[in-house]
Amino acid sequence: xxxxxxxxxxxxxxxxxxxxxxxxxxxxxxxxxxxxxxxxxxxxxxxxxxxxxxxxxxxxxxxxxxxxxxxxxxxxxxxxxxxxxxxxxxxxxxxxxxxxxxxxxxxxxxxxxxxxxxxxxxxxxxxxxxxxxxxxxxxx
Amino acid sequence: xxxxxxxxxxxxxxxxxxxxxxxxxxxxxxxxxxxxxxxxxxxxxxxxxxxxxxxxxxxxxxxxxxxxxxxxxxxxxxxxxxxxxxxxxxxxxxxxxxxxxxxxxxxxxxxxxxxxxxxxxxxxxxxxxxxxxxxxxxxxxxxxxxxxxxxxxxxxxxxxxxxxxxxxxxxxxxxxxxxxxxxxxxxxxxxxxxxxxxxxxxxxxxxxxxxxxxxxxxxxxxxxxxxxxxxxxxxxxxxxxxxxxxxxxxxxxxxxxxxxxxxxxxxxxxxxxxxxxxxxxxxxxxxxxxxxxxxxxxxxxxxxxxxxxxxxxxxxxxxxxxxxxxxxxxxxxxxxxxxxxxxxxxxxxxxxxxxxxxxxxxxxxxxxxxxxxxxxxxxxxxxxxxxxxxxxxxxxxxxxxxxxxxxxxxxxxxxxxxxxxxxxxxxxxxxxxxxxxxxxxxxxxxxxxxxxxxxxxxxxxxxxxxxxxxxxxxxxxxxxxxxxxxxxxxxxxxxx
Numbered sequence: 001x002x003x004x005x006x007x008x009x010x011x012x013x014x015x016x017x018x019x020x021x022x023x024x025x026x027x028x029x030x031x032x033x034x035x036x037x038x039x040x041x042x043x044x045x046x047x048x049x050x051x052x053x054x055x056x057x058x059x060x061x062x063x064x065x066x067x068x069x070x071x072x073x074x075x076x077x078x079x080x081x082x083x084x085x086x087x088x089x090x091x092x093x094x095x096x097x098x099x100x101x102x103x104x105x106x107x108x109x110x111x112x113x114x115x116x117x118x119x120x121x122x123x124x125x126x127x128x129x130x131x132x133x134x135x136x137x138x139x140x
Numbered sequence: 141x142x143x144x145x146x147x148x149x150x151x152x153x154x155x156x157x158x159x160x161x162x163x164x165x166x167x168x169x170x171x172x173x174x175x176x177x178x179x180x181x182x183x184x185x186x187x188x189x190x191x192x193x194x195x196x197x198x199x200x201x202x203x204x205x206x207x208x209x210x211x212x213x214x215x216x217x218x219x220x221x222x223x224x225x226x227x228x229x230x231x232x233x234x235x236x237x238x239x240x241x242x243x244x245x246x247x248x249x250x251x252x253x254x255x256x257x258x259x260x261x262x263x264x265x266x267x268x269x270x271x272x273x274x275x276x277x278x279x280x281x282x283x284x285x286x287x288x289x290x291x292x293x294x295x296x297x298x299x300x301x302x303x304x305x306x307x308x309x310x311x312x313x314x315x316x317x318x319x320x321x322x323x324x325x326x327x328x329x330x331x332x333x334x335x336x337x338x339x340x341x342x343x344x345x346x347x348x349x350x351x352x353x354x355x356x357x358x359x360x361x362x363x364x365x366x367x368x369x370x371x372x373x374x375x376x377x378x379x380x381x382x383x384x385x386x387x388x389x390x391x392x393x394x395x396x397x398x399x400x401x402x403x404x405x406x407x408x409x410x411x412x413x414x415x416x417x418x419x420x421x422x423x424x425x426x427x428x429x430x431x432x433x434x435x436x437x438x439x440x441x442x443x444x445x446x447x448x449x450x451x452x453x454x455x456x457x458x459x460x461x462x463x464x465x466x467x468x469x470x471x472x473x474x475x476x477x478x479x480x481x482x483x484x485x486x487x488x489x490x491x492x493x494x495x496x497x498x499x500x501x502x503x504x505x506x507x508x509x510x511x512x513x514x515x516x517x518x519x520x521x522x523x524x525x526x527x528x529x530x531x532x533x534x535x536x537x538x539x540x541x542x543x544x545x546x547x548x549x550x551x552x553x554x555x556x557x558x559x560x561x562x563x564x565x566x567x568x569x570x571x572x573x574x575x576x577x578x579x580x581x582x583x584x585x586x587x588x589x590x591x592x593x594x595x596x597x598x599x600x601x602x603x604x605x606x607x608x609x610x611x612x613x614x615x616x617x618x619x620x621x622x623x624x625x626x627x628x629x630x631x632x633x634x635x636x
Contacts (some may be wrong), residue, residue, distance in 0.1 A: 010313055013632040014338035014419060017382060024389045025399040055249040055311040085332050090252040091245075091316040109335070112408065112418055 002124060004036050005043035005067070009060055009085070010092065011050025014110040015077035019049055022113040034107075040064075045072040045123075051079035051086045052093040060099075072103040072123065074089055076116060081105045103127075147199065152616035154561040155354065156202035157189070161226040162211070165203035169216040171202030177485045178591035180574060181213040181220035183227035183235070185257060188213070190220070191563075191574060191590060193485070196503065197562060200576070205233050212238035219484040222634065230256045230318070245635065247311040255319055310597075311636035313528070323583050324424055326352045334422050337591060337633030342375040344367075344575075344591075344633065345424040345569025350564030351575040353427060360427045362548040365506045367438050369541055370445050372424055373536040376409055377452065378419070379569035380489070380529040383628040384463070387526065390622035393466045403455050409446050414440040432629060442547070443541050452537045460530045469521050474623035476599060484599040487592050488571025490627045493528040494520030500567040505553040508546070522626045568592065570628045589631030600627065612629045 006023075020055040022029055040063040050059065064073070066110050071139050075096045078084035083094035093099065104126075106119040150158035160168060160587045165188075168174075179198070180191040187202040188210035203210060212235035213220035224235040225244035232254035246253075262394040317336060329348070336344040346368055353360065360368070391630035416437070417423065423441070425434055474487065478495040485491075487498060499508055514531035517524045542582035563574045564579040572591025578586040 010315055011632065012335040012338045012341075013630045014335070014341065014421070017338045020386060021382070021401055021404065024385055024401045025394060025398045026405060036482075051315055053249075053312055053315060054251070055247055057249070059312070085335055086315045086317070086320070089316040089319060090250045090255045091314050109421060110338070110419065113405070135490070138547075 002032070002045060002120070003033050003043045004034055004045050004047050005040045006036060006047045007040075007060065007063055008050045009056040009080065010053035011046055011077075011079045011086070013050070014070075015049035015080065016118060017095055018110045018113050019047065019076065021079065022116055027113050027117055029117065032117060032121060033124065034117075040066040041068060042051075043067050045074055047074045047076055048080045048096060049076045051083050052096060052099065053121055054093050055091070057093055057099070071127065074104045074106070074119075074123065076106050076119075077111055080110045081107060084109065128137065149196075154200065155559055155563065156198060157202060157561070160201055160203045162203055162206060165201070166211045167212060168201065169213060177482070178213065178217040178220060179485050179572070180588070181217070181223040181294070182588040182590075183210055183224070183233050183554070184231045184586065185233060188227070188233075188235075189576070190217075191576070193498070194636065196498065196500075198565070198574075200563065201417050203421055203576070208233045209236055210234075211236050212560055214239040218602065219595045221569040221598060230254065232257045232259065245311045245314045247309075249311065255316065300520070308633050310635040313631040315636065317636040318587050321584055323585075325582055326584065329584055329587075330424075330426060331422070334424065336636065337593075337630060338419070338565070339379060339570045339590070339593075339628065339630045340375075340566075340568045340573055340633055341419050341421045342371045342424055343566045343570075343573045344589075346372060346472065347564045347566040347573040347575045348577075349424060349426055350566065351562040351577050352564070352579070353562070354556050354564055355558070355560055355562030355577060355579045357556050358427060359505075359553060362506065362550055363438065364427055364547070365551075366543050366547050367441060368424065369504070370441055370507060370540060371420055372568070373419055373540050373543075374407075374441075374445060374448065376536050376569040377448070377533050378404055379628070380533050381407070383489070383569075383625065384459075384526055384529055387522065387622065388466075388624035391467070391470060391522075391626050396462055396466050398453075399459060399462055403451075403459065407448055407449060407575075410444050410451070413447075414444040427520070442544060446544055449537055449541050449544070451555065452590050456534060456537065458528070461527050463530060465576055467608075469581050470522045472519070473626065474522050474626060474633065476603070476627070478518060478520060480599050480602060481520065484595040485604070486599050487567075487593045488527045488569070488572070488596075489525055489532065490596055492516045492532075493524040494518070498570045498572075500565050504567075506549065506551050508539060508542040510544050511535055513538070522623065525626050569628070571596070573633070589633070589636060591636075593630055593632075593634035594631055596627060597631075597634060600624070600629070 006019045046067060075081045081095045082097050086092050088094040104123045147158055153159045176192040176194055178190055178192055182189055183205060186205060188205055189200055189202040190213050192199045212224055214224055215237045218239055220239055224238050227233050229244045229246045317332060330345055333348045336343040381400045381404040385397045388397035411418055412619055476490060476494045481491050481494040481496045495516055495518040512535055514535050517528055561578050561579060566573050574590040576588045577584055
């Protein structure tokens with residue numbers, strides 16, 4: 001089971017609402033091998049929604065520090081990727097692209113829960129195949 | 141002065157906006173001779189303004205800001221506090237005798253001090269708020285941290301504490317939206333304001349373009365008017381389902397939240413079937429820019445709305461039965477008292493479930509009033525809010541059906557006079573959204589927004605400060621998320 005921690009870093013709340021809907025059961029998230037956890041310490045992936053406001057940068061940093069696994073940083077929605085229509089200004093840092101490498105970027109305004117789940121599956125498969133390649137290389 | 145003929149003696153400086161000299165402004169705030177409810181207060185470097193309701197009609201009172209100071213509306217109206225905090229942080233104007241002067245939006249993180257002021261300064265960002273790419277990529281070993289800043293379950297960025305010091309923090313949700321919209325054309329600003337809040341992808345842009353049309357002396361044609369009314373009701377159904385879903389989720393009622401979630405997704409899929417955005421984003425357009433493509437959008441919307449009426453008629457009675465049966469055990473929990481709701485002018489479902497029966501749709505051009513049947517409730521508890529949502533969804537279904545059968549019904553509203561200043565309102569699912577703005581040479585020169593989350597934050601903060609009241613109602617830190625979800629509270633539209 002891949003454990004996800006959802007973090008809304010600002011923005012209009014649209015993507016956060018889609019993530020909230022994803023948690024409530026009708027999309028069979030757990031059957032697909034994912035679950036949301038309430039603490040970053042238990043999480044494998046950090047799923048970020050919303051434009052990154054400057055006020056939230058230290059909070060994001062603290063959460064990232066707290067994640068012992070820290071396998072993956074996922075930017076969900078146009079704002080989390082590159083700031084969307086809000087961009088960068090005195091209060092907004094823009095998207096995660098300005099701050100860190102992201103493992104996966106899912107565009108949309110907002111992306112649907114179905115698209116989000118499909119993206120999670122793709123990323124999971126990518127990570128699994130990458131691990132497989134790494135272990136093959138080590139064996140050789 | 142503040143009796144029936146109260147406004148006639150005052151200098152009218154804009155549509156329903158009157159100017160009070162400093163002394164009279166203060167007298168108004170200190171006087172017991174009136175009980176006009178305050179919807180919002182804001183200030184910039186030139187004027188401080190209060191938006192009041194006089195027999196459900198909006199009235200604006202302004203006073204000049206002298207030496208960057210004005211007498212605080214929060215001295216009389218506690219719900220004015222967030223507007224004063226925003227004025228201080230964005231324009232650097234101080235409210236004298238404010239009921240609270242705690243931290244606001246900036247919290248040391250902005251790159252400019254007073255970003256909207258002529259005297260704006262490049263600020264020094266506190267070190268804690270500086271991004272650090274290297275640190276993100278190679279973080280040091282975790283050594284424990286305080287989780288209290290994290291939002292507690294409602295969508296969005298909302299730091300909540302119950303220590304009696306500070307109930308909410310909105311700084312994390314502030315994106316500089318107003319600053320970006322200034323000097324934009326209405327068309328440019330519309331794209332941004334269509335994303336002001338996920339709780340108002342229709343309500344926010346609709347209130348904005350109504351303010352624009354008021355400022356420019358335009359009246360939408362009957363078809364445009366009904367197209368917008370349809371959008372607003374469809375958004376209402378979807379958001380009510382979302383708020384019911386989230387409340388049930390935090391209440392642990394799987395049967396109810398999966399039913400609401402399923403139904404909301406059915407509606408989103410119906411929009412997609414007709415080529416419309418899932419959450420109706422960017423569907424509200426300026427009347428001057430409407431072309432053949434929006435006429436196609438109108439036809440698609442009518443087709444989707446017709447299907448949604450059929451769908452909701454089938455599922456809504458089942459949902460109501462499920463809610464009545466499963467939510468009964470939460471009766472009397474997390475109440476918003478009627479007195480508090482009136483004191484803070486809380487609108488929307490939260491207000492109406494606590495006895496404040498104000499619905500701005502009743503004053504809209506083209507509204508089919510006979511469809512609005514839901515009466516206000518008085519318990520103000522979680523269950524009442526759920527019942528209110530269900531009743532309002534039923535009304536929305538009736539209203540949509542009525543609009544579809546009498547689309548573009550003519551009315552007798554007269555075009556307003558173009559004055560460059562406009563006030564617009566849209567009764568969204570979570571309450572009344574207001575926009576006040578000025579336009580010069582086709583560009584926005586001032587803009588103030590009142591989202592329904594602002595009075596709600598103010599009312600809930602008030603209750604949270606009285607921890608004993610909450611404890612009596614069985615509200616613990618763990619169940620805050622349940623209560624806030626049932627209120628439909630999102631900071632996005634409030635922080636902007």
